[in-house]
Amino acid sequence: MQRHGGLISRTDLADYRFVWREPIHIRFDSLDIYSMPPPSSGGVCVGQILKLLEPYEFSRYTPESVDYLHLFCEAARLAFADRSEHLGDPDFVPVSTSLLDEEYLARRRKLIRPDQASPSEQTRPGHLPAGESHQTTHFSLCDGDGNMVAVTYTLNTAYGCKLTVDGAGFLLNNEMDDFSIKPGFPNVYGLVGGEANKIEPGKRMLSSMSPTLVLKDETPFMVLGSPGGSKIITVVAQAIINFARFGLSLPEAVAQPRFHHQWLPDVVYLEQDAFDINVIQGLLGRGHDVRERQPYGDLQAIFVDDDGLMTGACDPRGRGLVAGL
Ligand code: DON
Numbered sequence: 309m310q311r312h313g314g315l316i317s318r319t320d321l322a323d324y325r326f327v328w329r330e331p332i333h334i335r336f337d338s339l340d341i342y343s344m345p346p347p348s349s350g351g352v353c354v355g356q357i358l359k360l361l362e363p364y365e366f367s368r369y370t371p372e373s374v375d376y377l378h379l380f381c382e383a384a385r386l387a388f389a390d391r392s393e394h395l396g397d398p399d400f401v402p403v404s405t406s407l408l409d410e411e412y413l414a415r416r417r418k419l420i421r422p423d424q425a426s427p428s429e430q431t432r433p434g435h436l437p438a439g440e441s442h443q444t445t446h447f448s449l450c451d452g453d454g455n456m457v458a459v460t461y462t463l464n465t466a467y468g469c470k471l472t473v474d475g476a477g478f479l480l481n482n483e484m485d486d487f488s489i490k491p492g493f494p495n496v497y498g499l500v501g502g503e504a505n506k507i508e509p510g511k512r513m514l515s516s517m518s519p520t521l522v523l524k525d526e527t528p529f530m531v532l533g534s535p536g537g538s539k540i541i542t543v544v545a546q547a548i549i550n551f552a553r554f555g556l557s558l559p560e561a562v563a564q565p566r567f568h569h570q571w572l573p574d575v576v577y578l579e580q581d582a583f584d585i586n587v588i589q590g591l592l593g594r595g596h597d598v599r600e601r602q603p604y605g606d607l608q609a610i611f612v613d614d615d616g617l618m619t620g621a622c623d624p625r626g627r628g629l630v631a632g633l
Pocket residue numbers: 442443444462463464465483486514515516517534535536537538540
């Protein structure tokens with residue numbers, strides 16, 4: 309090392325230790341496969357490729373058929389995209405345990421087109437459940453006397469204007485961005501406005517918060533709300549429709565993939581990896597501009613049935629919990 313100007317010292321070598329780690333376990337068909345965990349990407353990527361391909365009917369392929377080579381390459385493309393972002397030495401970076409989740413891989417599998425390669429430049433690493441969110445907070449409450457509370461609390465963007473009040477310990481918001489700065493000029497959520505929402509002394513800025521109570525025959529039925537800036541509106545509207553019109557259970561209504569349109573920009577935003585390729589092509593075919601984006605919103609909802617029994621559902625995209633007293 310010294311002779312060639314290298315950086316590694318005797319102490320570095322003396323300090324190196326091997327570490328026992330739990331192997332990655334992959335259940336593939338009826339096989340239990342054990343392989344190397346991070347800091348190798350090997351076990352996770354082998355596992356992702358196998359699990360992505362598991363549901364396909366292999367009697368239709370041979371080891372050299374185009375269909376098989378295509379599918380394998382598409383699965384490998386997705387695995388290596390995840391590798392680029394989500395894997396590293398677990399002593400230095402948190403490595404998510406969700407990379408081999410059935411549910412996560414089912415979403416990734418939807419990106420595989422049976423007869424067309426997906427360009428790598430349009431293939432992104434998957435979105436994994438986040439830790440602490442940067443967002444606004446919503447909570448929903450309901451009691452046995454039929455009182456319901458929906459609270460959405462916002463600093464606007466992460467850490468507000470990034471100033472705390474000396475000695476008081478709280479952050480100041482940056483809600484001024486919810487005013488329209490000038491006609492047609494988008495705010496941080498891409499919303500445009502004009503005179504009605506211009507800045508004026510004593511005026512309150514136009515919010516999209518939608519803390520919502522729903523009654524049925526004048527009795528409590530639902531209480532819900534979410535963070536998400538302008539997308540709060542479509543998150544809440546879709547949850548009510550999913551539950552009250554499509555008849556999904558409350559957890560399903562909350563978990564259902566989301567889509568968003570807000571007039572300008574003239575784009576349908578679809579949650580990344582959540583929609584079937586046919587849906588995307590169908591929307592494109594009807595003239596929509598379609599873009600995928602990371603999952604959003606953190607809906608907290610309670611449903612009260614005819615007997616007063618309450619069901620709570622927290623968004624699987626966030627870290628909320630249902631609590632009962
Ligand atoms: O009131 C509004 O519409 C915004 N200040 C909400 C911001 C928000 O939800 C940010 N979190 N995602």
